[in-house]
Amino acid sequence: xxxxxxxxxRAAGVSTATVSRAxxxxxxxxxxxxxxEAAVRATGYRPNLSARRLRSQSAQTIGLIVADxxxxxxxxxxxxVEDAAYQAGMRLILCNTGEDAEREALYLRLMQEExxxxxxxxxxRRTAERLRPEDFAFPLVLIDRTGPPGGxxxxxxxxVAAGAALVDHLVERGYxxxxxxxxxxxxxxxxxxxxxxxxxxxHGLAPQIRTVPPEADPxxxxxxxxxxxxxxxxxxILSNGLILMGAVRAARAAGLPWPGGIAxxxxxxxxxxxxxxxxxTVIEQPVAEIGAQxxxxxxxxxxxxxxxxxxxxxxGRLIARGSTAGR
Amino acid sequence: xxxxxxxxxRAAGVSTATVSRAxxxxxxxxxxxxxxEAAVRATGYRPNLSARRLRSQSAQTIGLIVADxxxxxxxxxxxxVEDAAYQAGMRLILCNTGEDAEREALYLRLMQEExxxxxxxxxxRRTAERLRPEDFAFPLVLIDRTGPPGGxxxxxxxxVAAGAALVDHLVERGYxxxxxxxxxxxxxxxxxxxxxxxxxxxHGLAPQIRTVPPEADPxxxxxxxxxxxxxxxxxxILSNGLILMGAVRAARAAGLPWPGGIAxxxxxxxxxxxxxxxxxTVIEQPVAEIGAQxxxxxxxxxxxxxxxxxxxxxxGRLIARGSTAGR
DNA sequence: AAGGATCCTGAAAACGTTTTCATAGGCGGC
DNA sequence: GCCGCCTATGAAAACGTTTTCAGGATCCTT
Numbered sequence: 222x223x224x225x226x227x228x229x230x231r232a233a234g235v236s237t238a239t240v241s242r243a244x245x246x247x248x249x250x251x252x253x254x255x256x257x258e259a260a261v262r263a264t265g266y267r268p269n270l271s272a273r274r275l276r277s278q279s280a281q282t283i284g285l286i287v288a289d290x291x292x293x294x295x296x297x298x299x300x301x302v303e304d305a306a307y308q309a310g311m312r313l314i315l316c317n318t319g320e321d322a323e324r325e326a327l328y329l330r331l332m333q334e335e336x337x338x339x340x341x342x343x344x345x346r347r348t349a350e351r352l353r354p355e356d357f358a359f360p361l362v363l364i365d366r367t368g369p370p371g372g373x374x375x376x377x378x379x380x381v382a383a384g385a386a387l388v389d390h391l392v393e394r395g396y397x398x399x400x401x402x403x404x405x406x407x408x409x410x411x412x413x414x415x416x417x418x419x420x421x422x423x424h425g426l427a428p429q430i431r432t433v434p435p436e437a438d439p440x441x442x443x444x445x446x447x448x449x450x451x452x453x454x455x456x457x458i459l460s461n462g463l464i465l466m467g468a469v470r471a472a473r474a475a476g477l478p479w480p481g482g483i484a485x486x487x488x489x490x491x492x493x494x495x496x497x498x499x500x501x502t503v504i505e506q507p508v509a510e511i512g513a514q515x516x517x518x519x520x521x522x523x524x525x526x527x528x529x530x531x532x533x534x535x536x537g538r539l540i541a542r543g544s545t546a547g548r
Numbered sequence: 549x550x551x552x553x554x555x556x557x558r559a560a561g562v563s564t565a566t567v568s569r570a571x572x573x574x575x576x577x578x579x580x581x582x583x584x585e586a587a588v589r590a591t592g593y594r595p596n597l598s599a600r601r602l603r604s605q606s607a608q609t610i611g612l613i614v615a616d617x618x619x620x621x622x623x624x625x626x627x628x629v630e631d632a633a634y635q636a637g638m639r640l641i642l643c644n645t646g647e648d649a650e651r652e653a654l655y656l657r658l659m660q661e662e663x664x665x666x667x668x669x670x671x672x673r674r675t676a677e678r679l680r681p682e683d684f685a686f687p688l689v690l691i692d693r694t695g696p697p698g699g700x701x702x703x704x705x706x707x708v709a710a711g712a713a714l715v716d717h718l719v720e721r722g723y724x725x726x727x728x729x730x731x732x733x734x735x736x737x738x739x740x741x742x743x744x745x746x747x748x749x750x751h752g753l754a755p756q757i758r759t760v761p762p763e764a765d766p767x768x769x770x771x772x773x774x775x776x777x778x779x780x781x782x783x784x785i786l787s788n789g790l791i792l793m794g795a796v797r798a799a800r801a802a803g804l805p806w807p808g809g810i811a812x813x814x815x816x817x818x819x820x821x822x823x824x825x826x827x828x829t830v831i832e833q834p835v836a837e838i839g840a841q842x843x844x845x846x847x848x849x850x851x852x853x854x855x856x857x858x859x860x861x862x863x864g865r866l867i868a869r870g871s872t873a874g875r
Numbered sequence: 876a877a878g879g880a881t882c883c884t885g886a887a888a889a890c891g892t893t894t895t896c897a898t899a900g901g902c903g904g905c
Numbered sequence: 906g907c908c909g910c911c912t913a914t915g916a917a918a919a920c921g922t923t924t925t926c927a928g929g930a931t932c933c934t935t
Binding site (some may be wrong): 223267268269270271272274275280289290291293296297299300304312313314315317330331333335336338341355358437466469473491492493497498 | 566594595596597598599601602607617618623624626630639640641642644657661663697764793794797800818819820823825843
């Protein structure tokens with residue numbers, strides 16, 4: 222039926238141990254190695270990874286659990302993670318949770334059952350809080366979102382500074398009634414909100430905050446409502462790319478051009494933010510760097526399990542475009 | 549160390565066979581089933597999937613191999629595939645080839661070694677041509693791209709019709725110098741080009757064709773060059789979303805507004821195509837349907853291995869926006 | 876009441892590898 | 906020339922499950 226290592230061994234006239242060693246890194250004479258390789262070609266042998274993993278107790282696999290791969294931030298990060306992982310000869314399992322705590326738990330359990338080498342995870346706030354290192358047999362690196370201090374290694378943006386930077390930018394351009402719409406499920410959105418609030422206070426301005434599920438449609442609905450109110454803000458800060466898109470749609474629908482009708486500033490420098498005339502002001506996240514750092518932390522942790530927990534904080538970059546040109 | 553099924557068996561006072569049956573679907577008395585469940589909770593047992601797959605010879609896993617997850621078409625399709633797969637209790641392995649034949653071969657080999665249940669694959673033209681069903685122990689369903697007739701099940705867009713529809717639309721709006729820029733790696737782009745050429749001939753117009761790697765940057769460069777030529781076209785058809793984005797950038801950079809300076813029409817109804825004023829005319833692909841159909845074909849094939857090869861052809865939908873409003 | 880059928884359970888084999896352990900052979904040092 | 910060491914190889918154990926096989930209990934039928 223299916224050709225196994227025994228068939229190769231028989232074809233090569235050696236033992237299965239020799240075949241295994243010839244294909245791996247064991248010590249085998251050149252003559253036998255060639256015999257084995259010929260036999261592999263002749264039989265069309267493909268090793269069974271399940272058997273290999275079972276016996277060697279090493280999955281050579283890392284798991285990546287994100288909220289939604291359709292969010293360009295996560296697709297970009299996941300490409301970086303994937304590239305780094307395959308570079309290191311590891312396979313990748315990618316999972317989407319849709320910001321749902323139940324599915325997060327499901328996938329974490331799956332990772333345990335797969336006996337993965339490590340996991341990179343962007344948890345919801347709720348899950349992040351109850352994440353205990355001792356529950357996992359593998360290193361867990363958090364990205365984008367953060368957990369309680371000292372829990373897991375992680376790489377995040379300096380969200381507080383980024384939130385404040387947007388406020389400073391808008392104030393400098395002459396806006397005063399600056400409101401913020403933030404995602405409801407992540408610690409990231411909370412931090413951006415904190416930065417927004419602190420900066421507003423510093424400027425002696427009154428923060429105005431609302432919260433939505435971090436998707437385009439709910440954001441659009443909320444912004445539409447907001448813009449219809451009598452004392453609507455004249456500038457809006459949006460806590461991620463999907464919410465920003467919702468806001469753009471709502472502003473269009475309300476017939477409010479930017480920057481005159483409403484100023485918009487958000488997160489994630491996605492390609493389209495530049496194409497929407499006259500361009501959207503955003504904080505760009507170093508997505509490739511985030512992915513690469515996450516894998517780096519993971520491998521470091523594997524090598525030095527006892528090492529103290531590390532958190533890498535990266536800075537965003539403000540890209541000023543027409544949407545905040547001034548009033 | 550790590551808790552196995554034997555530990556659970558010992559804790560529950562039963563045999564490992566009973567534990568296995570209690571956790572699976574075997575016949576076990578209610579009393580023992582509860583004992584086992586209690587023991588599982590007490591020990592924190594997690595089954596080892598490698599062992600399970602090895603013994604049961606069933607991976608319950610499907611592979612998804614696409615060109616680039618950053619292409620929104622593929623992210624949308626992959627979400628649909630993932631949802632359908634998990635619905636059916638299957639895990640998903642996602643791989644990016646970057647349109648590289650070598651990596652395609654690598655991942656196909658990986659799928660064999662994983663002994664996956666089935667694979668959904670968007671191959672490059674080159675790989676599609678040499679894809680032979682007898683080389684694979686699992687069903688292979690092609691999406692977006694198609695192989696030689698009779699080879700594998702597949703689900704594709706009616707690309708010829710879609711390419712022609714764009715021409716018809718542009719002609720109707722008064723354009724005559726209609727050119728086409730197509731991806732160089734997929735059969736899909738070829739079919740769209742064929743549709744374009746046929747429709748142009750039908751209208752008595754001369755086709756103008758160029759080809760680029762299906763990414764934004766090469767497309768932008770090519771379009772920039774094209775638009776700088778003396779007898780530049782007055783309408784451009786772009787064979788996918790990334791190429792369309794490159795063309796948009798190039799048109800912007802050249803100071804050519806649409807639809808006056810240059811008319812643009814492309815594929816993939818991505819959110820941003822609506823936001824780029826006055827909107828881009830596109831052929832919308834039924835992405836969710838494509839993913840769902842692919843999984844459907846896969847399961848059908850598993851159930852009826854001898855069944856004749858099926859190809860599902862779905863229709864695109866023309867969404868006319870401002871970019872082709874007429875001259 | 877006996878016989879068979881049905882159901883639940885445990886012992887042990889099996890899945891396809893890698894790894895351990897033992898051995899044979901070659902080689903250098905005394 | 907013998908002894909010990911090192912290297913390449915093979916036999917067999919081990920990885921953690923599921924599944925087969927067989928046995929014993931229970932139940933129904935006659």
